Amino acid sequence: MPLAPLPRLIVEPLVRAALLEDLGLAGDITSAAVIPADHCSLLVMVARQPGVVAGLDAAELAFHLVEPAITFRRHLQDGSQVSPGDIIATITGPSRGLLTGERTALNFLGHLSGIATVTACLVEAVAGTKASIACTRKTTPGLRALEKHAVRAGGGMNHRFALHDAVLIKDNHVAVADGVREAIRRARASVGHMVKIEVEVDTLEQLREAMEEGVDAVLLDNMSPAELREAVAIVDGRAITEASGRVTAATVAAIAASGVDLISVGWCTHSAPTLDIGLDVQT
CATH class of the missing domain: 3.20.20.70 (Aldolase class I)
Incomplete structure (x- = not known):
């Protein structure tokens, strides 16, 4: 059976807290200074080593809470095996929001995917x-x-x-x-x-x-x-x-x-x- 997602009520407060920690009192001053407000971009999320994906809900929320206009398209789901070069997701929207949310999204996704990966190794053993x-x-x-x-x-x-x-x-x-x-x-x-x-x-x-x-x-x-x-x-x-x-x-x-x-x-x-x-x- 597919892995049931956690309720958003559980995930969202954790992601909000992480974003608030990163934004501080002034927000992303680098992106605000360097990137025009109307600029849009496409980001590609790619696995760089073999493993198991986990944490996509948290990663997606990190972008949406920063900028609701961002579109997060999943190519894989939590529990998917990945090899180097596999595309996990593509994210499009205002560039400022993308760059503001990227580190929080990757922090959640990398950490949780690491847990899923070592667990899968033990399960296989x-x-x-x-x-x-x-x-x-x-x-x-x-x-x-x-x-x-x-x-x-x-x-x-x-x-x-x-x-x-x-x-x-x-x-x-x-x-x-x-x-x-x-x-x-x-x-x-x-x-x-x-x-x-x-x-x-x-x-x-x-x-x-x-x-x-x-x-x-x-x-x-x-x-x-x-x-x-x-x-x-x-x-x-x-x-x-x-x-x-x-x-x-x-x-x-x-x-x-x-x-x-x-x-x-x-x-x-x-x-x-x-x-x-x-x-x-x-x-």
């Missing part, structure tokens, strides 16, 4: 296993919705969006609650029947405690592939198994081969390199 790649809450403050959408564009899944989505009992919760059992019991007594409960475990003994209490998912933290295989056997389908920690492009296939359901990766959002995308005036 685990192909043929049951494991899905999921992102985490390790996102850029303010950009979580866009970054998680980019993960989906790359073929990945979203973990919880925020603290209110689900109960995730982490190691520090366990420490304060004085154990896995007590933490799970307190959580179950507090939340409603619609709220999922996941607990992070560092050892197989903690995992056995969690399964005795009953949870919806277990986060198997920093376990070796051999330990993960044993953990999957202990769970035996009674909960979703999620591997986390020490996940790299080199290790993800071995982690997936252990039989876990999910592999959560923080660096696909917080450390993905920007995809190189050019935006040049056609004379």
